[in-house]
Amino acid sequence: MKKLLVILLALALLLTIPMQVVAMDDVGPFTILNPYADVDWDSFGQYKAALHVHTNNSDGRATQVDTILVHYNKGFDILAITDHDAPVETWDILGGVGLRHRFTSFETFFSRRATVTAEEFAQITAGTFAGPFPGDFNNGQLRRQQPNGMIGLPNTNEQSRVDHVNTFWAPFNNSWRDTVPSVLRRTQELGGVAILNHPGRYTEGRQEGQVGLDGANNPEHIQRYVNWFLEFDTALGMEIFNRLDRETRHDRIFWDNILMELMPYGRPVWGFSNDDSHALNEIGYNFNIMLMPELTADATRVAMETGAFYAVTRVARLEGVNAYMSDGSVTPVRGEADTLFLLDQPTPRISNIATDEYSITIAGTDYDRIEWIASGRVIYTGNTLNLRNVRGDIGHNYVRAQLVSETGIAMTQPFGVWWGGTYPAARPVVQTTDTFFGGVPFWLYAVSAGVCVLVLAAIIVPIVLVRRNKKK
Numbered sequence: 001m002k003k004l005l006v007i008l009l010a011l012a013l014l015l016t017i018p019m020q021v022v023a024m025d026d027v028g029p030f031t032i033l034n035p036y037a038d039v040d041w042d043s044f045g046q047y048k049a050a051l052h053v054h055t056n057n058s059d060g061r062a063t064q065v066d067t068i069l070v071h072y073n074k075g076f077d078i079l080a081i082t083d084h085d086a087p088v089e090t091w092d093i094l095g096g097v098g099l100r101h102r103f104t105s106f107e108t109f110f111s112r113r114a115t116v117t118a119e120e121f122a123q124i125t126a127g128t129f130a131g132p133f134p135g136d137f138n139n140g141q142l143r144r145q146q147p148n149g150m151i152g153l154p155n156t157n158e159q160s161r162v163d164h165v166n167t168f169w170a171p172f173n174n175s176w177r178d179t180v181p182s183v184l185r186r187t188q189e190l191g192g193v194a195i196l197n198h199p200g201r202y203t204e205g206r207q208e209g210q211v212g213l214d215g216a217n218n219p220e221h222i223q224r225y226v227n228w229f230l231e232f233d234t235a236l237g238m239e240i241f242n243r244l245d246r247e248t249r250h251d252r253i254f255w256d257n258i259l260m261e262l263m264p265y266g267r268p269v270w271g272f273s274n275d276d277s278h279a280l281n282e283i284g285y286n287f288n289i290m291l292m293p294e295l296t297a298d299a300t301r302v303a304m305e306t307g308a309f310y311a312v313t314r315v316a317r318l319e320g321v322n323a324y325m326s327d328g329s330v331t332p333v334r335g336e337a338d339t340l341f342l343l344d345q346p347t348p349r350i351s352n353i354a355t356d357e358y359s360i361t362i363a364g365t366d367y368d369r370i371e372w373i374a375s376g377r378v379i380y381t382g383n384t385l386n387l388r389n390v391r392g393d394i395g396h397n398y399v400r401a402q403l404v405s406e407t408g409i410a411m412t413q414p415f416g417v418w419w420g421g422t423y424p425a426a427r428p429v430v431q432t433t434d435t436f437f438g439g440v441p442f443w444l445y446a447v448s449a450g451v452c453v454l455v456l457a458a459i460i461v462p463i464v465l466v467r468r469n470k471k472k
Contacts, residue, residue, distance in 0.1 A: 033416025035307030237270030266424025347408030
């Protein structure tokens with residue numbers, strides 16, 4: 001009898017163990033789309049990139065040479081000069097002139113234009129340039145700490161005759177008849193890549209309070225961007241931070257809304273943090289940390305395309321990071337002399353991201369907390385996110401993380417998440433049809449034609465009347 005009881009007890013245990021496992025994990029293993037999967041955190045460098053920069057070739061107030069030198073001295077490793085409608089082949093060559101923007105300021109229009117000399121270029125790219133430097137550098141004191149040089153990206157431009165789009169590796173300039181889709185299509189045809197700039201300017205997300213929130217949640221705005229990202233793989237992502245969060249106050253909410261629509265299809269949208277600087281004092285508040293095996297333009301492109309980078313800002317108004325100055329006043333909307341102290345504050349840094357079947361773990365420095373966001377809300381706080389514990393909160397197949405401190409935020413790119421043997425849904429086909437008239441409405445063509453007819457009539461009719469009088 002005792003042996004029989006032992007056997008029955010053993011059978012009961014064997015039967016209950018699988019049931020417990022199924023109860024704990026009733027959906028099977030997770031599939032995680034990790035943009036950092038190919039990053040070797042021990043050997044890769046972390047390189048600071050400025051991907052939205054202006055000079056006095058368009059509406060910036062500093063020359064190309066001064067802009068290059070200040071970025072170098074403020075510790076940037078990668079620089080893309082993106083003047084408005086003024087293509088730049090590479091920043092050692094003087095960029096084109098965006099007359100439409102230069103005409104808006106006599107100071108800019110009549111200012112000198114200059115870029116670095118061949119000797120300066122060689123020293124900057126080698127990391128040996130030691131000054132002198134313009135701007136706020138304590139009589140030329142060197143602030144750069146890393147030994148490597150600074151590189152540029154080729155064929156850059158901010159295409160501004162449409163909702164602004166930064167293009168890279170794409171040697172062209174938009175025309176007044178272009179649309180966002182036509183700019184993205186041309187970029188794709190030329191083998192370039194693009195970033196959609198400061199969406200809040202076009203959605204009202206830049207506004208404070210309910211107006212900005214409504215703009216970021218507006219279904220029409222969301223669908224417009226979703227369609228662009230679905231149609232054009234060349235559109236890598238969008239700015240989630242711009243300047244001192246002036247234009248992008250609600251753009252993290254807008255980003256989440258777009259991710260909720262696209263991540264079920266496995267289409268990630270990367271988030272970028274850019275200064276959009278127009279003066280020397282506006283440089284250094286936002287940057288992207290590119291995770292790369294070497295500092296080259298080609299490696300930078302791989303990081304941009306695969307999402308192997310994280311976005312860093314010193315000011316995030318909605319999240320309450322440096323939203324106010326020490327005297328209680330609202331932080332200015334752009335960098336100036338009174339905000340330069342922010343550049344000396346530490347910002348969060350990510351030192352490792354690891355995943356397994358069920359979890360994502362982040363290690364870093366200079367942060368107070370790590371928040372995990374899915375479907376536009378914080379679902380967990382801590383270093384390791386166990387997906388089994390939050391599966392019910394991940395309703396749109398993605399999660400992203402942000403390392404937060406009082407002086408900055410570092411945001412990861414979104415991780416795709418599927419479980420139970422499911423994978424991304426079939427991606428819908430979207431094809432934008434440009435009208436014959438491009439981005440210009442027909443009525444504007446009609447008005448322009450009418451004005452031209454009147455001008456010509458005003459010139460021709462008097463001439464004809466004078467000639468007739470002479471004949472008489």
